[in-house]
Amino acid sequence: MADKVKIEGVTKSGVSRRQFMGTTAKAVAAGTVVAGFPYISTGNEPLRTIGLGVSIINDIQAQASKDLGFEVRGQALGYGAMFGKMLNQNDQYDIAEGYYNDFDVFIPAKVWHPTDTKRVKEWDSISDLSKTGRLTPDSNPGDGDAPFRKLWINESGDLVDGPSRYVSAVPTWHNADTLGYNPEETGGKLESWASLFDDKFRGRVALLNVPQIGVMDAAMGAEAGGLIKFKDKGDMTRQEIDVLIEFLIEKKRDGHFRAFWETFGQSVNLMVSGEVALESMWSPAVTAIRSEGVPCIYADLKEGYRGWHGGLSISNKVSGKKLDQAYEYINWWLDGWAGAFVARQGYYMSQTDNVKKHLSPEEWDYWYMGKPAAKELMDPFGNPLVPKGEVRDGGSYWDRFKKIAVWNSLMKENDYLVKRWTEFLTA
Numbered sequence: 001m002a003d004k005v006k007i008e009g010v011t012k013s014g015v016s017r018r019q020f021m022g023t024t025a026k027a028v029a030a031g032t033v034v035a036g037f038p039y040i041s042t043g044n045e046p047l048r049t050i051g052l053g054v055s056i057i058n059d060i061q062a063q064a065s066k067d068l069g070f071e072v073r074g075q076a077l078g079y080g081a082m083f084g085k086m087l088n089q090n091d092q093y094d095i096a097e098g099y100y101n102d103f104d105v106f107i108p109a110k111v112w113h114p115t116d117t118k119r120v121k122e123w124d125s126i127s128d129l130s131k132t133g134r135l136t137p138d139s140n141p142g143d144g145d146a147p148f149r150k151l152w153i154n155e156s157g158d159l160v161d162g163p164s165r166y167v168s169a170v171p172t173w174h175n176a177d178t179l180g181y182n183p184e185e186t187g188g189k190l191e192s193w194a195s196l197f198d199d200k201f202r203g204r205v206a207l208l209n210v211p212q213i214g215v216m217d218a219a220m221g222a223e224a225g226g227l228i229k230f231k232d233k234g235d236m237t238r239q240e241i242d243v244l245i246e247f248l249i250e251k252k253r254d255g256h257f258r259a260f261w262e263t264f265g266q267s268v269n270l271m272v273s274g275e276v277a278l279e280s281m282w283s284p285a286v287t288a289i290r291s292e293g294v295p296c297i298y299a300d301l302k303e304g305y306r307g308w309h310g311g312l313s314i315s316n317k318v319s320g321k322k323l324d325q326a327y328e329y330i331n332w333w334l335d336g337w338a339g340a341f342v343a344r345q346g347y348y349m350s351q352t353d354n355v356k357k358h359l360s361p362e363e364w365d366y367w368y369m370g371k372p373a374a375k376e377l378m379d380p381f382g383n384p385l386v387p388k389g390e391v392r393d394g395g396s397y398w399d400r401f402k403k404i405a406v407w408n409s410l411m412k413e414n415d416y417l418v419k420r421w422t423e424f425l426t427a
Contacts, residue, residue, distance in 0.1 A: 045322075046071035046073035047325045048073055049072060049075070049329070050074070050075045050097065051074070051082060051097025052078075052079060052082060054097065054347065055172070055173070055312075055342075056074035056097065057076075057341075059381070060338055064332050064338070067332060068328055068332055082096075083102065087106065090111040090112070090316065091315070094314065094318050095313070095315070095329055096112065096314075097312065098168075098169050099309070099408070100145050100146075100309050101212070101410055104145075105410070107158075110157045111315065111316060112314060113314040113316045113318065114166035115167050115314060116165065117167055120170055120330060120334070123170075126170075126334070127351070127352065129147075129401055130171035130309065131148055131151065131162070131171075133147075133148045133404075135397075135398055136398055139404075140304065140403060140404055142407050143230075143233045144232070144407035145234060146307070146309075147311070151167050151169070153166050154166060168311075169311030169312055169313040170311050171309060171350040172350055173310050173348065174309035174347070174348055174349075175346065176283075176305035176307050177281070178299045178300070178301055179279065179298075180278065180281030180285065180289070180298055181277060181278035181297055181299060182278070182296055183297055184295055185204070185277035186277050189297075190301070191299075191301060193217075193220040193221045193224040195221075195278060195299075196221035196278065199256075204276050204277040204278070205258060205279060206258055206259040206280065207259075207261075207279070208261060209260035209425070211418045212411070212414065212417070214280065214421070215236075215241075215244065216234070216306055216408070216409070218244060218248055219236070219406075220233070220306065220405060224303050227244075228244065233405070234406050234407060234409035235411045241417055245424050248424045249423070249424050249427040252427055258270070258276050259275065268292075271285075271294060278299075284345050287346060287385060291385065297393055298393035304403040304406075305394075305404050306404075306407070307401070308408040334349075334354065339354060342380075344379050344385070348368070355368075356368070361374075362374040366391075368396065370395040370397075371391070373388055373389060373390050
């Protein structure tokens with residue numbers, strides 16, 4: 001997933017004014033939010049969309065503008081800046097790229113329109129993964145903030161048990177994350193999250209330095225190794241957090257960790273340089289490492305994956321013609337071209353039928369079906385990315401997403417988690 005920062009002062013039950021302002025200030029401090037005068041629409045301005053480098057890419061907004069007949073302008077921000085702007089300046093954008101694991105902040109704040117699914121043309125064909133947590137009947141919905149747990153709202157914008165006519169965000173791109181490793185350095189195939197804490201890899205392990213996500217990777221490893229059995233890895237108790245953090249502190253003092261990475265590029269460099277043998281990783285990073293000639297496998301571990309899911313939300317400041325355009329842009333995202341674009345970066349989309357129409361048979365077979373690449377495949381910008389014969393780790397889309405153990409989440413004990421995580425990092 002895209003880069004993230006610590007988010008403090010947030011609780012599952014909502015946000016007080018102090019927490020609201022404190023969270024925003026901390027998020028803004030982590031990035032750059034340009035304050036401006038209140039936005040007054042004349043109806044002719046570009047449709048303004050903000051987000052990370054997942055949806056905000058010049059090629060995507062240019063194609064949307066061409067296809068829709070009106071200008072779409074994107075602003076790519078760091079995660080902290082995006083979080084702060086979405087929460088505190090919703091008159092400064094029309095469409096937001098959000099992630100369901102943050103919606104315990106955004107839904108109570110009511111900064112977004114309840115999105116009317118009757119205006120979403122492909123709503124009925126959006127994946128059951130997004131709506132129910134089960135891509136196939138035998139799928140595991142997983143612990144934590146699965147999108148279906150933060151998706152359904154009423155016309156007033158309050159979270160409800162679904163399904164309902166209105167949603168917090170239209171589900172779009174998502175992925176299933178796991179450990180990445182160099183098989184030449186690990187001595188072969190890894191099959192369990194317990195490998196994260198195997199003593200034979202001491203000093204050659206890297207962990208993602210985002211409390212809310214790094215702690216879940218650590219929990220997967222600790223549980224697989226028999227240290228603790230969590231009731232819900234997506235919403236740990238203080239006692240569970242304490243047991244896990246004390247274990248991590250002990251491992252850190254023992255020299256187990258080589259690094260704690262925060263950006264995509266750092267994770268790539270750690271593996272390419274040979275500093276680490278295994279680490280928390282995002283799917284596109286594995287391909288980037290391979291492109292440097294370094295072997296890297298995205299582990300298909302028996303305990304399952306950690307999932308994340310993004311979506312598109314409409315600012316509640318939008319109305320009239322601009323609101324119509326916002327729905328047109330969301331519908332365009334589900335029409336296939338954009339889904340094919342992000343597929344070539346390793347991401348999946350909530351509407352797969354249209355994506356398939358915009359991928360070559362060889363691309364579809366590789367990215368979604370888990371088959372060997374029948375020919376060399378390009379990235380979205382036309383650069384060679386996947387050599388002929390390579391197989392995407394983890395099998396098909398359906399195989400991977402029926403094994404989600406936990407989704408990225410914001411826990412009730414988030415403040416306590418961040419405090420303890422900081423103690424771990426400074427131990």
